[in-house]
Amino acid sequence: MGMTITEKILARASEKRIVSPGDVVFANVDKVMMHDVGGPGVWTVFQELKPIIGEVNKIWDPDRVWLAEDHFVPPIDRQSSENIKILEDFAKKYGIRKHFRYGIGQYGICHTLSYEEALVLPGEVYVGTDSHTNTTGVVGAFAAGLGHTDIAYVLVHGKTWFRVPETLLFRVDGELPSYSTAKDLSLAIIRDIGTDGANYKAMQFSGSAIKAMDIDERATLTNMSTEAGAKNAIIEPDERLLQYLRSRTDSPLKPVYGDENAEFSEIYEINAMTIEPLVAKPYSPGNVSSARELSDVEVDRVYIGSCTGGKLTDLRMAASVLKGRRVKVRTEIVPATQRIYMQALREGLIEIFLQSGALVGAPTCGLCFGGHMGVLRKGEVCISTTNRNFPGRMGDRESRTYLASPLTAAATAVTGKITDPRDLSG
Amino acid sequence: MEGILRGRVHKYGDNVDTDSIIPGRFLKEMDPKKLAEHTMEGIDPNFVTKVKPGDFVVAGKNFGCGSSREHAPIALRYSGIKAVLAKSFARIFYRNAIDGGHLIPIEIDEKIYEKLSDDDEIEVDVLKGVIRNLTKVEVYNMRPIPELVMEIIKAGGIFMFKRR
Numbered sequence: 296m297g298m299t300i301t302e303k304i305l306a307r308a309s310e311k312r313i314v315s316p317g318d319v320v321f322a323n324v325d326k327v328m329m330h331d332v333g334g335p336g337v338w339t340v341f342q343e344l345k346p347i348i349g350e351v352n353k354i355w356d357p358d359r360v361w362l363a364e365d366h367f368v369p370p371i372d373r374q375s376s377e378n379i380k381i382l383e384d385f386a387k388k389y390g391i392r393k394h395f396r397y398g399i400g401q402y403g404i405c406h407t408l409s410y411e412e413a414l415v416l417p418g419e420v421y422v423g424t425d426s427h428t429n430t431t432g433v434v435g436a437f438a439a440g441l442g443h444t445d446i447a448y449v450l451v452h453g454k455t456w457f458r459v460p461e462t463l464l465f466r467v468d469g470e471l472p473s474y475s476t477a478k479d480l481s482l483a484i485i486r487d488i489g490t491d492g493a494n495y496k497a498m499q500f501s502g503s504a505i506k507a508m509d510i511d512e513r514a515t516l517t518n519m520s521t522e523a524g525a526k527n528a529i530i531e532p533d534e535r536l537l538q539y540l541r542s543r544t545d546s547p548l549k550p551v552y553g554d555e556n557a558e559f560s561e562i563y564e565i566n567a568m569t570i571e572p573l574v575a576k577p578y579s580p581g582n583v584s585s586a587r588e589l590s591d592v593e594v595d596r597v598y599i600g601s602c603t604g605g606k607l608t609d610l611r612m613a614a615s616v617l618k619g620r621r622v623k624v625r626t627e628i629v630p631a632t633q634r635i636y637m638q639a640l641r642e643g644l645i646e647i648f649l650q651s652g653a654l655v656g657a658p659t660c661g662l663c664f665g666g667h668m669g670v671l672r673k674g675e676v677c678i679s680t681t682n683r684n685f686p687g688r689m690g691d692r693e694s695r696t697y698l699a700s701p702l703t704a705a706a707t708a709v710t711g712k713i714t715d716p717r718d719l720s721g
Numbered sequence: 722m723e724g725i726l727r728g729r730v731h732k733y734g735d736n737v738d739t740d741s742i743i744p745g746r747f748l749k750e751m752d753p754k755k756l757a758e759h760t761m762e763g764i765d766p767n768f769v770t771k772v773k774p775g776d777f778v779v780a781g782k783n784f785g786c787g788s789s790r791e792h793a794p795i796a797l798r799y800s801g802i803k804a805v806l807a808k809s810f811a812r813i814f815y816r817n818a819i820d821g822g823h824l825i826p827i828e829i830d831e832k833i834y835e836k837l838s839d840d841d842e843i844e845v846d847v848l849k850g851v852i853r854n855l856t857k858v859e860v861y862n863m864r865p866i867p868e869l870v871m872e873i874i875k876a877g878g879i880f881m882f883k884r885r
Contacts, residue, residue, distance in 0.1 A: 319869050321884065332748045336791055339751050340821075344880055367749050375749045426789040426813055442791035442817035448879050456869065456879075490736060491783040495812050524786060526812055579736065664745035664788075685740040685787060687763040692744075 297554025299462040300531055301497040304437040304551055308420045316461040316560065323454050325419035325436075327360045329446060330405050330660075331367055333424020335381045336443030337450065348451070354389045355453035361393035361414055362386055363405035366660045368397040371667045389450075403632025403658035406430035406518065406602040409438075410510065411632060413544035417532045418551035422449060427602055427682065429525060430518040433510060434540065435532040435550055440521070460526045461560035462497040463488075467504040469567040474716045476612065477512040478604065478680065478700035480504075480565070481519035482573040486583035487563075494524030496560070499553075504567035505530060510539050511608035518603050522580040522682055572715045574678070575698035578686045586703050586715040596677040597622070597708040598689075599701055600629030600656075601663040604680020607635045609701040614644040616705035616716060617651040623711035626653035627669045633658055653708065665690045678707045722875050725846050726803045726825075727855075728775035732839040735781035737764060739788040739814065743796040756792055757799035774801035777845070779837045781807065784826075785814025794823035804845055806852070806863070808834055819870055822878030827852075828864040836861065847874070 298306060302314050309320035329337055341351045354360065362382050367375035386394045393414065395402040401412070405423060408414060409431040415421045417435035422428065424446050431438035441455070449455050465484060471477075485492070498520040505513060513530055520528030530536075532550040540548060572586040599605065599613045610630060628648050630636035636658060639645050648655050661667025663681040671677055671690030677697070679689065684696035697713060706714040741763035743756060750756055761768035778784075778797065784807035785793060794817050797805065804825040805818070818826045825847055829837075833852065837843070841856040845863075852861040866874070876882040 319867075332790070335749075335751055348880060372749075378749055378751075424789060426787065428789075440789040440813055442789055442794075442813060442821060444791060444821035444879060445816060448820070451880075490786060491809065491811070494783065494809065524783065524811055664740075664748075666745050666748065670746075683738075683740070683787060685738040685763070687744050688740045692763050 296558050297556035299497070299499065299557040299559065300435065300529055300551055300553040301437055301462055301499070301527060302459060303553060304418055304420060305457060305459055314459045316459050318459045319456055320459060321454050321456050322420050324422055324449050325359060326415050326421040327446060327449055328363060328405050328409065328423035328428070330363045330365050330424060331375070331378050331382055333443050333446060334362060334385055335378045336424065337447045338381050338385060340444050340447040351451060354450040357390040357392070360391050360450065362391060363395045363408055364397050364402060365404045367667055368659050369657065401633050403635070404602045404605070404660055407606060407631040407635070410434050410514065411634060413540050413546070416540065416546060416548060418549050422446065422455065426521050427518055429520050429528045430514050430602055432517045432527050432529040433514040434536060435530060437527055437529065439527045458495065460495055460497040462499050463493055464499050464501065464559040464562045465565060466562060467500065467502040467565045467567050469504055470507065471504055471567040471570060474702060475570045475572060476700040476702060477508060477515035479570050479573045480567065481516055482575055482580070482583050482698065483570055485519065485523050485581050488523055490522060490579055490581040491524045493520060495526055498523065498525045498528040500528070500530050506533060509608055510536060511606040514606065515603055519682055572700060572703045574703065574713060575684060577684050577695040577697070580683060580698060586699065586713055587718070589713040590715070590718070592697070592713045593711060594624055594676045594678050594697070594707055594713065596669065596671065596675060597624060597626040597704050598662050598669060598677055598679040598681065599704050600627070600631065601660065601681040602631060603682040604701050605629050605631035607638055609680060610635065610639045610644050612701040613705040614647045616702055616719065617653065617708065618647050620651055620709045622652045622708040624708060626708040627656060627662060628653050629656040629662065630658055662689065664688060678704050678713060680704050722847070722877065723803070724848050725844060726775060727844045728773065728777055728803070728842070730777050730779050730837050730839060730841045730843060731768065731772060732779045732837060733764065733781070736783045736786055737780050738786050739790050739793045742785065742793040743790065748790055748792055753795050753799040756796040760796040760800040769800060772800050772802065775803055776801055777843060778802055778805045779807070779834065780805065781834060782809045784810050786811035789813045791817045791821055794818040794821060798823040806837070819873050820879035825874055829861070830864065833861045
């Protein structure tokens, strides 16, 4: 029996000829990411372990590690500023050169940087201190989120354990309607399989609709896999991806593909033409309705940003709606990285946003998790292009967040009520 | 590792997420005692006043879904929780609990979930896989803990675990 792309990557990384779902392997790790929440956690683990493993004076391979300041940046208080200092000390002590710092050139949300800067390449095993590390499976890598003790272990030993996951294949064919996006497709999938529908499993996406998507849109699918509980999400590399990466790195690309007779635990066939604008209601990404069913829901706030919805393609979509229109409710738009911010400026998107009355902020994860900027107060209602709407996720536990695509969020900003982009007049 | 745990049950439903266990605004905090002051704040603001050392959280499916924040099992641990009994766990929470040596994630069947009530006093024998309900005078079996996971639990975490 053949292997899926996920199985092949894990077999290579664990120096085995064949692995099957359920096997527990110790895999060599190719790349590691820490951000300003995970990094201080790892630092703490190293301090606590001193009596047991001694002082950690060097890590396994500093050239395979990169750091991203993204969660509480620019720092919101003294504590978060101290955490940035810990990352700086960490980089210095262990000789980590790839460190994306706010206020010094390119920086931004770790998951977007991972492929925008070609930090992770096809066929690699990549782990990071964040649950949405899955996103990076968009480059055909095995990418999974871990906690800070696990990352500390990888930094010392260069490997970690995985249970080889079963793979769910989502074959999406047909053309996505112009008013629907990868976000709507993701919400449809989570609605159908549930928020634990892919727990411990791999989600693989294929089909003509995926091929037709740009890399940003594909990354929305891999990103949202976390909300179905997936261990990793993955898309086999195609020429479009390889060109995207070649324009960003000189490193040789060694794409891995699944066998033709690979075995999937489930295959879901989806007709992209049937996907309509969807919204996840409070308090779960799986609590999904069509945008039209929610047309009487009034919102106080709109957020367009994050690793899910602050990529260049997301900003272009939002601008296509906001061009020549005014926002009716408070709207915050945050590009995921500095490079995206610059490109949006060149394309005139930032001017469109400012003309519409929206606020444009510096790259940060802050709003998405109620950490920084635009924190929701009690009872406030927000529509957001982010990935989670648990109680208290974006602020007070009695605030309410609706998750939607950049098109739907922007249309809602114009009307002040949840609006299907098809129904926006004029 | 303590072989037999004893304490009271704090019972919750399905999909208890990491934002409920420890809200995101506390993630810049690294002091576990300060994290513990806010444990379960998103779902049960009274949790920290009623929890006692050795108590158990009992939950439905997909406990710990959401973020990879290890702050979640750490907050529970420093509130005194030694084990969480749930119908199923989200994968990162499960790993963090084990590899960090924070607490023992124990999977239980639907029927056992139904039998355990808030405030029941129970005794959990991790090695034997047995749960005794001292309040209702009943005995249940937990789902077996996978071999590797048990070895890491016995070692006290991934750093202390030695591969054979």
